[in-house]
Amino acid sequence: MKRLFARLAAFVGSLAGRLVLILTVGIAAAAIISLLAAEHARVHDFKRVQLDRVVASTVDMASRFARDPVRTHDLLYDHRILGARDAPIEWRTMTPDANLGRLLAAQLGARADARAMQMPHGSCFPNFDSFIRVAGMNDNMLPDCWFVLFRDTGGTERRMSIDLAPFRIPPSSTLDPVYLLLIVAASLALSMIVARFATAPLRRLTSAARAFSVTVDPEPIPEDGPREVRVALETFNVMQHRVREGFRERTQILASVAHDLQTPLTRLRLRLEQVADETLRERLISDLAATQRLVRDGLELARSSESREPWSIVDIDSILSSVAEDAAEFGADVRFVSGCGARTRVKPNALGRCVSNLVDNAIKYAGDAELSCGLVGSDLVISVRDHGPGLPPAALNEAFEPFRRFQGERSPSHGSGLGLTIARAQAHTFGAHLSLHNHENGGLVAHISLRIM
Structure with a gap:
C-alpha cells in the first residue's frame, strides 16, 4: 500500500500527473455546471409553457365575456366550461404572481388590471378525497389551479379559476451519483490521453537529455x-x-x-x-619514455570521450571471446568463462577498447582476467574479474580519477594511471556505465552495464 501511495504521489508530482489532475477537475466541473445550467433551462421552459397555457385560457375566456357576458357567466358559474370555474371572492387576499400578471396585461391590455396567482391543490379542490374516489390517485395527479382576476371591456371585474392538465417536470438525474461517477471517469480517461499526447515531446527531450548525459x-x-x-x-x-x-x-x-x-x-x-x-x-x-607514454595516454583519454564510430547491433559473446583470444596469444592469462547470448546496439570498437583496457589493467595488477556477461533485469552486464587483492571500499570510485594509482604487491612500476579513466570514457560513448566492485570470493570485478536494445 505504501508503494502504491508513493507511486501515486510521484505521478501527481510529475507534469503529466498535474495535467491529468487539472484537466480532470476542469472537464468534470465544466460538464456538471453545463448540466446544471441545462436543468435550470429545462425547468424554466416548463414553467414558461405552463404560464403560456394559463394566459391562452384567460384570453379565450376574456373573448367569450366580450361576445356574450351573460351566457359566459352562467356557464362559468355552473362549471360547464372545461378548464375554467367561478372563483370565490376571498381568494383575492393572496399574493399575486407578478410575472403572470405582466403576461396577462400584455395580452388583455393595460386597462385590464390583470392579476393571477397559483393556488395550492387543497384550496382549489377542498372536497376531493383521493382515497375514496379514485384508486391510486394523489394530490400530484390533480389539475394545476390558477386564480385569475381581470376587468373585461365593459369594466366588469371577472374572477375565475383556470384548471390545466397536470404538467409535471420529470425528475432530473443530473446529480445522480452513478451519473457523476461516469462524468469523472470519462474526464479522467480523456485527461490521461491528452496529458500523454501533450507530454510526448517532453518525454523525448528527457530521453535525449539522459542519453546525452552518458x-x-x-x-x-x-x-x-x-x-x-x-x-x-x-x-x-x-x-x-x-x-x-x-x-x-x-x-x-x-x-x-x-x-x-x-x-x-x-x-x-x-x-x-x-x-x-x-x-x-x-x-x-x-x-623520456615515461613522458612519451604520458603524452600518448593523455591523447588516448581525449580521443576516448569523443567517438564518431557508427552504432551497430553486435553479438556480445563474440566480442568478449575475441578480446580473450587476442590477449591469450600474447601469453596473458585471460579466459572467457560464460556468455549470455545477447545482441545489442553499441559502438563495437569502443566496446572492444573498453574491455581491452580493463583486461590490461587486471593483468597489470593481478596477473589474470576472466570475462563473462549476463542479464540483470533489462540491463546487460559485462564483467571483467581478476583474482588480485582488490581495493579498499573507499577507493573503488577514486580509481577512475585521472593519474590515480594504487600501490600493491603486483603494482607495476610504470604507467600513467589513466587506464580506468579511459575505459570509463569509452563506455560513455555508447551509453554504458562502468563500475568497480570487490568480488565476494576475492579479487576485483569491473561491470559494464548497458541497456538491451
Missing part, C-alpha cells in the same frame, strides 16, 4: 510537435551539436600538441643517446 555522441531529436516544443527541441539539438564540436576541437588541439611534441622528444632521445655516463643516460631515457 554519451557525447547522441542522435538528434526529431523537431516536431507544437511551436514552443519545436523551439525547445531545436535549442537542445543546437546545444548537443556545440558540445560535440567542443569535444572534437579539444581532441584536435590535444592531437596537434601530441604530434608536435613527437619531433622534439625524438630529437631529445637522439641527443640523450650521446650522453657518456651510461647510468645517467639510462635514467634520462627512462624518464
Whole structure:
C-alpha cells in the first residue's frame, strides 16, 4: 500500500500527473455546471409553457365575456366550461404572481388590471378525497389551479379559476451519483490521453537529455510537435551539436600538441643517446619514455570521450571471446568463462577498447582476467574479474580519477594511471556505465552495464 501511495504521489508530482489532475477537475466541473445550467433551462421552459397555457385560457375566456357576458357567466358559474370555474371572492387576499400578471396585461391590455396567482391543490379542490374516489390517485395527479382576476371591456371585474392538465417536470438525474461517477471517469480517461499526447515531446527531450548525459555522441531529436516544443527541441539539438564540436576541437588541439611534441622528444632521445655516463643516460631515457607514454595516454583519454564510430547491433559473446583470444596469444592469462547470448546496439570498437583496457589493467595488477556477461533485469552486464587483492571500499570510485594509482604487491612500476579513466570514457560513448566492485570470493570485478536494445 505504501508503494502504491508513493507511486501515486510521484505521478501527481510529475507534469503529466498535474495535467491529468487539472484537466480532470476542469472537464468534470465544466460538464456538471453545463448540466446544471441545462436543468435550470429545462425547468424554466416548463414553467414558461405552463404560464403560456394559463394566459391562452384567460384570453379565450376574456373573448367569450366580450361576445356574450351573460351566457359566459352562467356557464362559468355552473362549471360547464372545461378548464375554467367561478372563483370565490376571498381568494383575492393572496399574493399575486407578478410575472403572470405582466403576461396577462400584455395580452388583455393595460386597462385590464390583470392579476393571477397559483393556488395550492387543497384550496382549489377542498372536497376531493383521493382515497375514496379514485384508486391510486394523489394530490400530484390533480389539475394545476390558477386564480385569475381581470376587468373585461365593459369594466366588469371577472374572477375565475383556470384548471390545466397536470404538467409535471420529470425528475432530473443530473446529480445522480452513478451519473457523476461516469462524468469523472470519462474526464479522467480523456485527461490521461491528452496529458500523454501533450507530454510526448517532453518525454523525448528527457530521453535525449539522459542519453546525452552518458554519451557525447547522441542522435538528434526529431523537431516536431507544437511551436514552443519545436523551439525547445531545436535549442537542445543546437546545444548537443556545440558540445560535440567542443569535444572534437579539444581532441584536435590535444592531437596537434601530441604530434608536435613527437619531433622534439625524438630529437631529445637522439641527443640523450650521446650522453657518456651510461647510468645517467639510462635514467634520462627512462624518464623520456615515461613522458612519451604520458603524452600518448593523455591523447588516448581525449580521443576516448569523443567517438564518431557508427552504432551497430553486435553479438556480445563474440566480442568478449575475441578480446580473450587476442590477449591469450600474447601469453596473458585471460579466459572467457560464460556468455549470455545477447545482441545489442553499441559502438563495437569502443566496446572492444573498453574491455581491452580493463583486461590490461587486471593483468597489470593481478596477473589474470576472466570475462563473462549476463542479464540483470533489462540491463546487460559485462564483467571483467581478476583474482588480485582488490581495493579498499573507499577507493573503488577514486580509481577512475585521472593519474590515480594504487600501490600493491603486483603494482607495476610504470604507467600513467589513466587506464580506468579511459575505459570509463569509452563506455560513455555508447551509453554504458562502468563500475568497480570487490568480488565476494576475492579479487576485483569491473561491470559494464548497458541497456538491451
